[in-house]
Amino acid sequence: MSRTNARSRGLRRRPSRTIPAAVVAVVLLMIGLLVAFAAITRLSDGTWPSPVAKSASNVTTLTWDSSATLIGAGVLVVLGLVLLTAGLKRGGLRTARLAASTQESTADSTDFVISTRAMAHLAAAQAERIDGVDKVSASATGRRVRVKVTTTSERTDEIRSRVTQRVTDTFTTAGLDPVPRVTANVRTKGI
């Protein structure tokens, strides 16, 4: 198992599928250890451990058209599809590019990014400054920012427009390239 230790790779990366990989690795590790333990016990004692022997005798009675075989095959298909999707699906970028003039840097090349989490924080902070806004939450991907606003005001359209404009202006000024599409969902707080 080798890992690619390239020199500095770009900061714009897609999900590395650490969680599914760790789960599968742990499962394989447990299977490997159990198989090795059972086999070594068989070699030293002359008999397979009783849970293994019992499971093996159950498996030997199974036919291809038995319900247990079909259920097991179905589970394998589902697991296979999940792992295949995790392996092949690209996943969203966790950072967005910040435009910066390379002439302003003495480095040969620059790679300026902002994390989507930071974008959401920035959007929420800007929206919270608008008069009439009571509560804000925001989520962001590289190309889209969603701001959820709660207000006590009845003028939701005006607040929506001001939130959208302010957050868009903030991202434009910050130099996000491309500027993400901002959508605001304004809800009037009921008493």
Added chain:
Amino acid sequence: MRQTAARLNRTWLTLIGLLLLLVGAGALLLGTGLLESLVNSAGRTLTQPSSSDRVVSSSVASALTSSGAAIAAAIVGVLLALLAAAWLWAQIPRTNQAKPFRLYDDPMTGLTRCAPGVLTDAVEAQVKALPDVLNASALLRGSATEPDLDLKVTVSENVDLPKLLATIGHGVAADLGGALDTELRRLGVQVEIGKISTRNKTHKITLDARRDALETVES
């Protein structure tokens, strides 16, 4: 900024997923009798195995009871466990910081080495001193003649990002290049925003307003 085993994970997940899918789909086709009808429709006959056959035939079952099968199982189990442990180990994100830079390597005049940590500490201190910067961490990769600098900068929400990036790109990068007597090959900056603390500000305003109101009542 840390490097993860993305390619390794994706490759193995795809291979294992494909294997499970093929085995599962094959067993389903065989168990439901679809494989037999598919083969028949292709103008051929499927003799073995049929859907009523056992998954593990008696000859295979008897072979598995032998010592040879146990040895093979032990080897396969140990290999599988080792590979899985290596894969699990690869999940730990690595900084892969550069080894000490060899600034001068002529034994006649003396060897000069510089740990990248010394330089990144200086870069971090310089960046932290900039306005609206809450925290900074730096990572140097590459060599002394072609260094790559990755910076993670946590800033407040009031930051002027273009100005900050220009300062880092022009000032900080130039200073580091000057220290190494070269130009940076690549400068990477990842911006994070610090937590919003407007709730405290709101409380202050409320208290001040109450104080003003109290003072008005007292007077």
